[in-house]
Amino acid sequence: MPEHSALWMNVSLPEFPALERDIEVDVVVVGAGLTGITTAYLMTQEGVRVALIDRERVASADTAHTTAHLTYVTDQRLHELVNKFGVDGARTLWEGGQFAIDTIERIAEALGSQSDFKRVPGYLHTRIGSEPSREDVESLRKDVELAESFGFDVTFTESAPYGGVPAVRFADQARFHPRGYLKGLLSAVQQQGGQVFENTALEAVDDGDPMTVHANGRKIRCKYLVIATHNPLMGKRGKLTADLFQKRLTLYTSYVLGARLPDGAAPEALYWDTEDPYEYLRIDQRDGHQYAIFGGEDVKAGQERDTETVFEKLTRRLYEVLPGVRVERRWMGQVVITDDGMPFIGENEEREFIATGFCGNGFTLGTLSALMARDRFLGRDNPWFSLLAVNRSPFHGGTWRYVQEKVDSPYYFTRERLRRPAAGG
Secondary structure, three states: OOEOOOHHHHOOOOOOOOOOOOEEOOEEEEOOOHHHHHHHHHHHHOOOOEEEEOOOOOOOOHHHHOOOEEOOOOOOOHHHHHHHHHHHHHHHHHHHHHHHHHHHHHHHHHHOOOOOOEEEEEEEEOOOOOOOOHHHHHHHHHHHHHHHHOOOOEEEEOOOOOOOOOEEEEEEEEEOOHHHHHHHHHHHHHHOOOEEEOOOOEEEEEOOOOEEEEEOOEEEEEOEEEEOOOOOOOOOOOHHHHHHHHOOEEEEEEEEEEEEEEOOOOOOEEEEEOOOOOOEEEEEEEOOEEEEEEEEEEEEOOOOOOHHHHHHHHHHHHHHHOOOOEEEEEEEEEEEEEOOOOOEEEEEEOOEEEEEOOOOOHHHHHHHHHHHHHHHHHOOOOOOOOOOOOOOOHHHHOOOOOOOOOOOOHHHHHHHHHOOOOOOO
16 A cells, blocks of 8 residues: 655654743744745844744645645646736746745755755646647647746647647746755754744734734744744734635645656656646656656545545556556645635735745745745835735736836846845855
C-alpha cells in the first residue's frame, strides 16, 4: 500500500519551544507555513524584531501537503482575468507570480539551502485522452497572444511532450523542495534574532499602542500583526465582520499521488490541463528514474467523497496517462479560493495584515504576500497593494487600472530592488 504522507516529510525541521513568557517585538507573524516563515525572514533581514508563532509544528499543515509547483500561471485563465480585471490587472497579477519565483530563487541561492530549486517549463494543455474542441485550442491561442503582449516567454504547440495534446508552453517556471527551502529560512530567522514558537495558538488581540497579542496564556506586545494562516483567523475584527469576510472564501480539498517512473517517461516539467477540476502533474528527474506528483479530483470541503474511492480513481487515471508508474505515496492538500479569482492580500484592519485565497498558487502568492507585508510595515510602495486589497469591492466593480504615475512597470521596478544583496545573505 502507498505511504500516507507527503513527499516533503523526508526533511526534518528544527523544533521550537512554546511561548512561556511575555515578550515585546515589532511584528508578530501568526502561522509558520511558507507565507509566515518567508515574512519573518524578510522582516528580520531588515532588522525588524519578529515573533513567529504557530499553534502546531512549523510547516506541518498546508505547506507540508503542497505539490510545490512554482508558477505565475493562475488557476483562472489569463483571458478570463483580462475580461474581469482588465489588461493592467491581469498582467500585474502574473508579474507578481514571476517576481515571487525570482525571489525564491535568490533566497535559495543566498542561503545554500536544501531547496533543490530548479527552473523548468510549464505546460497548460487540453485534457489527455479527449479530442480537443476548436474552442479549447482557440482559448489556448488567446492566452498565448495575451501573455506575449505582456512580455512573458510563451509558445503554442500542437503536441505537448506529455500526452501529445495542444498546449501553451511557459518558460522559466520552477520546482523545489519546500521543507528543504524553509529549513534554511528558519535558520536565517534565528540567526538574525527572530523568535519562533510552536504549540502557541493565537487567543485574542487587543488594539492599542502597543498592540497586545494573547497566545498560549502569554502576552506579546507589538506594533504590527501579520496573519498568515491560510484560512485567516479573526484577529482584531469582531466575529460578525470576520464571518462576513469568510463567506468570500471557499475551501477545496485536492488529492495527490507520488509515484516512481522509469527514466524518460516524460520531460521534466510542470503540467496542468484546462478542465474544471483540472489534473496537474510535476515530473522530477532523478538518478536513473523519474518521479511524478499527480493530482486533481478537487472537491469542496465538507462535500468530500470516500477518500479511498477517490484515490483509486486517481491511481487508475495515472496508469492511463503514464504507463509503467509505481505509486508510492498519497496525500491530500487544501486550497482556498476567493469570490472573484484574485487573492486577498493586505491590511484587514489598521496594523493587521492578512493573506489568503491563493488557489493553486500557494507558494508564489505566499511569497508575494510576504514581500507585501514587509513593504507595508516599512512604509514602502508596492505595486500589488491596490490590486489585491482585502477591502476591495467584489469583482472590483469593473476593471482595475494600475496607477501609472507611481511607477511605469511594477515588475521591473521591483526587480531592481530584488537585485540588491540582502543583509547577511
